[in-house]
Amino acid sequence: MxxxxxxxxxxxxxxxxxxxxxxxxxxxxxxxxxLKSESIVxxxxxxxxxxxxxxxxxxxxxxxxxxxxxxxxxxxxxxxTVTILQCSGASLFDAVRNAxxxxxxxxYFSNTRAYVVGEEVCKENFNKVLDFMERNQQIRPSDxxxxxxxxxxxxxxxxxxxxxxxxxxxxxMSENNVQTSKVEEVQLFDIFKNTATGCTDSTISAIAIKxxxxxxxxxxxxxxxxxxxxxxxxxxxxxxxRGCLWIKSKAQGGVLILNLPEGGTASMEIIKSSSKVSFSxxxxxxxxxxxxxxxxxxxxxxxxxxxxIDGSFLSNLKKxxxxxxxxxxxxAIDKALKDYDSDVFGFGVKIFQNRxxxxxxxxxxxxxxxxxxxxxxxxxxxxxxxxxxxxxx
Numbered sequence: 582m583x584x585x586x587x588x589x590x591x592x593x594x595x596x597x598x599x600x601x602x603x604x605x606x607x608x609x610x611x612x613x614x615x616l617k618s619e620s621i622v623x624x625x626x627x628x629x630x631x632x633x634x635x636x637x638x639x640x641x642x643x644x645x646x647x648x649x650x651x652x653x654x655x656x657x658x659x660x661x662t663v664t665i666l667q668c669s670g671a672s673l674f675d676a677v678r679n680a681x682x683x684x685x686x687x688x689y690f691s692n693t694r695a696y697v698v699g700e701e702v703c704k705e706n707f708n709k710v711l712d713f714m715e716r717n718q719q720i721r722p723s724d725x726x727x728x729x730x731x732x733x734x735x736x737x738x739x740x741x742x743x744x745x746x747x748x749x750x751x752x753x754m755s756e757n758n759v760q761t762s763k764v765e766e767v768q769l770f771d772i773f774k775n776t777a778t779g780c781t782d783s784t785i786s787a788i789a790i791k792x793x794x795x796x797x798x799x800x801x802x803x804x805x806x807x808x809x810x811x812x813x814x815x816x817x818x819x820x821x822x823r824g825c826l827w828i829k830s831k832a833q834g835g836v837l838i839l840n841l842p843e844g845g846t847a848s849m850e851i852i853k854s855s856s857k858v859s860f861s862x863x864x865x866x867x868x869x870x871x872x873x874x875x876x877x878x879x880x881x882x883x884x885x886x887x888x889x890i891d892g893s894f895l896s897n898l899k900k901x902x903x904x905x906x907x908x909x910x911x912x913a914i915d916k917a918l919k920d921y922d923s924d925v926f927g928f929g930v931k932i933f934q935n936r937x938x939x940x941x942x943x944x945x946x947x948x949x950x951x952x953x954x955x956x957x958x959x960x961x962x963x964x965x966x967x968x969x970x971x972x973x974x
Contacts, residue, residue: 619689620680623663624748626733627710628699633671637737638680638688639663639748663747665738673713690719695748696726696769697788699733703806704813711776711811714769722770725752728806728813730789739790739800746800754802755786762826762835762851763819764802776811780929780947783808784825784917787816807916807923810948814921817913824913827873827906828926830856837877839901845884849877849902852965858928860935861957864942868955869928873910877902878966890967903960910958924951 624639642664666684670676677688698710714720729736739746758764767785775781789803805817805825817825826832837849854875862868879890879898888894917923929947933940943950 618686620666620684620686621689622693624695624697624737624751625690625693626697626699626729626737627673627702628732628734629701629705630669633669634673634676634702635667635669635734636673636676636680637734638666638668639737639745640666640684640688641692663745665745667734673710674717690717691721693720693724693748695751696724697729697733697736697751698726699729700731700813702733703728707808707813708811711772715773720769722768722773724769725755726767726769726772726785727751727755728785728787730787730803730816735790736788736800739798741800751788758802760834762823762832763804765805765822765826765831772808772811778930780924780933780944780951781927782810782814782917782923782925784817784822784925807921807925809921809923814923815916817916820909821913821916824909824911825917825925827854827875827910828856828858828871828913830854832875836880837902837905839898839905841884841886841888841901842897843884843886843888845882845886845888847879847898847901848881848883849898849964850880852876852878858926858931860932860939862955864939866955867932867939867943867950867953868957869931870957870959871910871926873906873958873960874962875906875960876963876965879964879968895964895967899962899964902964903962906962907958907960910960914956914958918954918956919952922949922952924954928954928956 620638621641621643622638623641626637628635628637640663642662666680668676668680668683670679680688696714698707702710727736736751737748755764755766759766764786765784767783772783772785775783784805784807787803787806788800790798790800791803792798804819805822807814807817823832823835832851832854835851837851839847839849841847852875854873856874857872859870859872860868861870882888882890914926917925918928924947929940929944929951933944
């Protein structure tokens with residue numbers, strides 16, 4: 582009897598478990614059914630129009646079998662994975678709803694790979710773009726955002742070899758180009774976080790369509806757009822962007838091209854870097870010290886001179902690369918902090934963390950006075966490897 586009771590109890594437990602699991606399994610199938618009546622947005626380009634906003638959507642085409650689902654198919658997307666939908670509206674949300682009039686379906690944003698804001702919109706009403714994105718429950722903080730040097734529609738409609746380049750390629754471009762330390766991968770969360778601090782500004786990767794000498798046009802990452810109080814302030818070029826990344830401990834790859842004193846160049850691969858910002862002033866003359874340290878490998882040496890890579894040569898090379906990095910960091914400070922009044926480096930946060938008593942006195946006017954901060958840059962480096970030869974070719 583006891584064995585029979587145990588068997589019965591096990592059957593009851595198994596039945597209860599099935600009853601609990603079954604609704605979960607069935608619920609997991611429901612979104613697919615719901616998505617049949619919705620259009621999955623892969624990319625969204627935001628420009629101005631005659632009566633408000635002109636929006637260009639890349640819509641995932643489920644018949645292609647790639648794109649919006651992610652994974653390997655998403656990475657290998659071609660133009661067949663997207664269709665183009667353009668609409669306008671008095672506000673961004675009005676434009677989104679007006680898209681339904683053309684498409685017959687509501688737009689679904691939870692799989693969007695890239696938001697591209699046109700330069701004109703960024704200059705005048707970037708705050709309104711952020712407001713729309715913060716309030717939309719489908720838009721994820723981890724989504725990527727870019728600024729177009731020109732119109733966002735041109736980026737969404739850009740074709741290579743006769744095919745539209747899908748938004749997932751923009752995401753891959755920014756993720757992979759981080760290894761050059763000339764592009765900063767920026768997500769919406771980064772901007773939301775900086776806005777919440779009330780004292781840190783943001784940089785956003787810029788995208789440009791450039792015409793080559795042969796007349797062909799290429800789409801590429803092109804430095805950074807600098808915001809001040811969530812308004813467009815100006816651009817940083819590639820080296821100034823990397824200078825910003827040195828200060829923010831985000832320069833984790835790429836190549837330094839060093840000019841050698843006797844002629845020729847040395848190519849140094851950036852292995853890793855870190856920085857430390859410390860406050861060293863008072864409320865009248867706020868000052869910070871930035872200590873940058875990094876490791877490199879000597880990967881190429883081109884010169885007509887017959888250099889011997891000995892201790893003296895490496896010592897000189899070390900100084901040259903440290904001077905180069907210091908110059909890049911200083912150029913970023915001169916442009917962003919001094920010219921644009923923009924604290925994209927988080928100096929205000931460091932002052933608040935280290936000296937809240939001083940921040941209490943200067944914090945309320947930081948947006949106006951950040952440019953008066955004195956910045957001292959100190960650089961130290963290590964050349965980790967020189968390769969298998971100590972001579973020039």
